[in-house]
Amino acid sequence: MSAEANVGVVGLAAMGASLARNLARHGNRVAVYNRHYARTEHLIDNYGDEGQFYPAKTVKEFVDLLEKPRTAIIMVKAGVATDAVIDELAEYMEPGDIIVDGGNSYFKDTIRREKELRAKGLHFVGMGVSGGEEGALLGPSMMPGGSDASWERLKPILESIAAKADDGEPCVMHVGENGAGHFVKMVHNGIEYADMQLIAESYDIMRRGLGMTPDEIGDVFEAWNGTDLDSYLIEITAEVLHKKDPQTGKPLVDVIYDHAGMKGTGTWTVQTALELGVPVTGIAEAVFARGLSDQTALREKAQADPFRGPDGHIELGVETREAFIERVRQALYASKIVAYAQGFNEISRAAETYGWDIDMAHLARIWRAGCIIRAKFLDRISEAFEDGAADVSLLFAPYFKQGIEASESDWRHVVATAAEVGLPAPVFSSSLAYFDGLRAKRLPAALIQGQRDLFGAHTYQRVDQPGAWHILWAEPDQKEVKMAD
């Protein structure tokens, strides 16, 4: 078997097959391998004429098909499957070869794998890929980590298949060393969760609150896509809401079981934020909202033994429906800014912690096309980082500060109304609470410190003097003592 392919793809399910086709369509000679050969056969039978493919039946055959130094991209399930494929490839690959993991791997696994493979002389690149099946085929947004040397070699290949923003810039960048690429993809997905949940909350308010039909709400989302909210997720929401069930003719959304799935990246975003000490409240509530949707027994019990409370219907009084819908749009916009701000904060903190030099303005630019969270306002986010205006938080960049201030009263009105009528809006309300927490001159955290000192002698700091202080709560005179300078 002669080495004829300049790149290879392992894992030919939705993402891998599309990526392999994208590579072949751009003039690459692509070796392809899948654990079960049926997927390889399907790719060759159906799309083999789109470019030059070299199918392999074994991992050894696949590696032998690759020109040296070799480049192999893995697109398989994250976790043990990825480890298994890496081990198989590493057995046949040689120093200087590159293994790219394009799956949604946990960034700490990527850090470990990079270290292990570096010890064998192999380059390992953890690369976030976003855009779903269609993006992988027509142009995804890609976030490779790994070494500078591997980026130099991957750059021309990846730039040729990446999505292009309106100004022609390819949506791919070298994010940083080792796990940086998978880290930012994880947070990308966390933001995706928050954005999707916000859209879902808006839908619920219009559907149950205002009694609108899916078609009517689909029209609203279509109109919103012509505003600051212009984004892929808003666009596909309109499409889903207008879709009729092929079996019954009912709105498709009404026949879909209301339990949201998740594969791990949202949960990791929140776990990691907790480890880093960064509040990502919008993302966390979005993950918990999916979790609650899937609590079958709990939800069934709540239906069988219902709690008293309002039924979700919103009485508009003198306000028109259109005016209230505009308030919902404002609430969505403000909450969405908070979700992005929190996500970028998490990336900044991780960059400090893990020693990654991440160009945040560039990162925002590569999310402008190809990826699931692509949105018009990413241009503005990029400018805000370019100017240094978003260094502390995106919320302080003038464009976003003004946007939030303009939306603020509508945001409050929507959150208050939802609470009053009994519609759950966890990301709307937690985002507003985060915003108000930032605005507060003093937080009730002082009281918590007092409580902690009382029950656990955890000490507190004073506003007027340095040091760690403690009250001798159990003693009759309850004296204050300085425990540390």
Ligand SMILES: NC(=O)C1=CN([C@@H]2O[C@H](COP(=O)(O)OP(=O)(O)OC[C@H]3O[C@@H](n4cnc5c(N)ncnc54)[C@H](OP(=O)(O)O)[C@@H]3O)[C@@H](O)[C@H]2O)C=CC1
């Ligand atoms: N779907 C999406 O929208 C996106 C997915 N991703 C990520 O891309 C990767 C691929 O996703 P997707 O295409 O949806 O496919 P899946 O996540 O469903 O993974 C299926 C692929 O993994 C292979 N596989 C599973 N277990 C093993 C194993 N033990 N050894 C070897 N191969 C194995 C399967 O091979 P076989 O056919 O033999 O079972 C198949 O090729 C995943 O990490 C996913 O998280 C990233 C961005 C978007």
Ligand SMILES: O=C(CO)[C@H](O)[C@H](O)COP(=O)(O)O
């Ligand atoms: O990475 C993706 C999009 O960017 C994948 O579609 C991922 O599966 C989405 O996450 P989840 O399945 O948890 O909703």
